[in-house]
Amino acid sequence: MKIILTGIQPSGALHLGNYFGAMQPAIELQSHGQAVYFIADYHALTSVTKADDLRSYTFDVAAGLLACGLDPSRTILFRQSDVPQVHELAWLLSIVTPMGLLERAHSYKDKIAQGAETNHGLFAYPVLMAADILLYNSDLVPVGRDQKQHLEIARDIAQKFNDRFGPVFKLPEPVIREATAIVPGIDGRKMSKSYGNTISLFGNEKEIKKAVMGIKTDSTPIDQPKQIEGSVLGQLMQAVDPEKYENFKVYGSAPGIGYGDLKKDLLAAIQKRFQPFQEKYRHYQTHPGEVEGVLHDGANRARALAAPILEKARRATGLSSS
Numbered sequence: 001m002k003i004i005l006t007g008i009q010p011s012g013a014l015h016l017g018n019y020f021g022a023m024q025p026a027i028e029l030q031s032h033g034q035a036v037y038f039i040a041d042y043h044a045l046t047s048v049t050k051a052d053d054l055r056s057y058t059f060d061v062a063a064g065l066l067a068c069g070l071d072p073s074r075t076i077l078f079r080q081s082d083v084p085q086v087h088e089l090a091w092l093l094s095i096v097t098p099m100g101l102l103e104r105a106h107s108y109k110d111k112i113a114q115g116a117e118t119n120h121g122l123f124a125y126p127v128l129m130a131a132d133i134l135l136y137n138s139d140l141v142p143v144g145r146d147q148k149q150h151l152e153i154a155r156d157i158a159q160k161f162n163d164r165f166g167p168v169f170k171l172p173e174p175v176i177r178e179a180t181a182i183v184p185g186i187d188g189r190k191m192s193k194s195y196g197n198t199i200s201l202f203g204n205e206k207e208i209k210k211a212v213m214g215i216k217t218d219s220t221p222i223d224q225p226k227q228i229e230g231s232v233l234g235q236l237m238q239a240v241d242p243e244k245y246e247n248f249k250v251y252g253s254a255p256g257i258g259y260g261d262l263k264k265d266l267l268a269a270i271q272k273r274f275q276p277f278q279e280k281y282r283h284y285q286t287h288p289g290e291v292e293g294v295l296h297d298g299a300n301r302a303r304a305l306a307a308p309i310l311e312k313a314r315r316a317t318g319l320s321s322s
């Protein structure tokens with residue numbers, strides 16, 4: 001049976017980029033093997049500095065995944081830090097990881113360019129991510145395009161470990177959906193918590209409206225046809241309501257239709273699509289024990305899955321006596 005694994009950092013509110021880039025594909029893949037999905041709280045510590053924030057974001061990501069259709073009777077959902085064995089594997093992997101591989105990591109270079117302080121956690125981030133993936137013998141990893149290089153690094157590290165110690169790890173394959181591989185944010189850059197350009201999945205109506213109405217558009221006058229295809233509005237509508245998108249393109253390019261009208265249409269499509277999830281999300285917010293129960297059970301199942309794989313790696317390196 002194939003292992004399908006992915007992780008989401010609890011570093012802020014979930015947004016449409018997370019949903020279309022990773023959550024939706026991951027939830028759809030649940031029935032294609034054993035899905036193992038986790039909340040990457042160790043990773044989030046590289047950006048979240050307040051303990052209370054980390055705790056509430058962690059809960060929100062778990063509640064969000066459940067609200068969007070993660071089925072806990074089938075899928076293992078857990079907090080990364082509930083399986084601290086991942087750090088032992090990260091160490092075993094770090095001794096076969098060339099410095100140059102990490103120095104070339106785009107996400108590290110981007111963070112530095114944004115003025116983040118350099119620290120070892122940020123630099124070693126891809127090694128921990130490789131350990132997340134390899135600890136469960138993952139076959140498929142659904143992610144957005146921004147994680148592609150991290151997947152390549154994980155494969156490189158697995159290969160180097162196998163070359164030195166024998167065939168311990170499978171090489172994981174990324175699953176990247178081209179149409180939503182990079183969901184744009186309201187300013188046209190990749191939607192990202194760190195750019196402050198997100199449309200949140202579970203924000204209140206006012207917040208979502210403000211973000212949608214703030215989508216950057218060009219200065220085509222109202223009486224001129226507008227280019228919808230490839231625009232931020234067009235790309236978001238295509239992701240949110242692919243059927244409606246076909247009409248949207250025609251309607252949007254008609255002279256006399258303003259960007260304000262198109263934004264209202266997109267807002268309505270977002271509300272329609274996500275309202276059922278928002279209701280479930282509110283349920284979990286008022287029943288936190290249910291979420292905790294799922295995470296507790298998920299941690300036990302994740303530890304059981306990880307134990308023999310870690311043991312195999314320990315034995316291969318000579319850490320175990322047999």
Ligand code: TYM
Nearest residue numbers: 006007008009017018021022040129143144181182183191
């Ligand atoms: P994170 O928390 O930044 O994002 C979670 C997932 O959402 C995807 N995503 C996007 N996809 C398309 N367009 C966007 N604008 C967009 N923004 C975010 C991300 O690609 C990701 O799939 N390092 C990971 C977390 C992680 C992980 C792992 C993932 C830790 N260990 C092991 C997979 C396997 C991260 O920072 O994702």
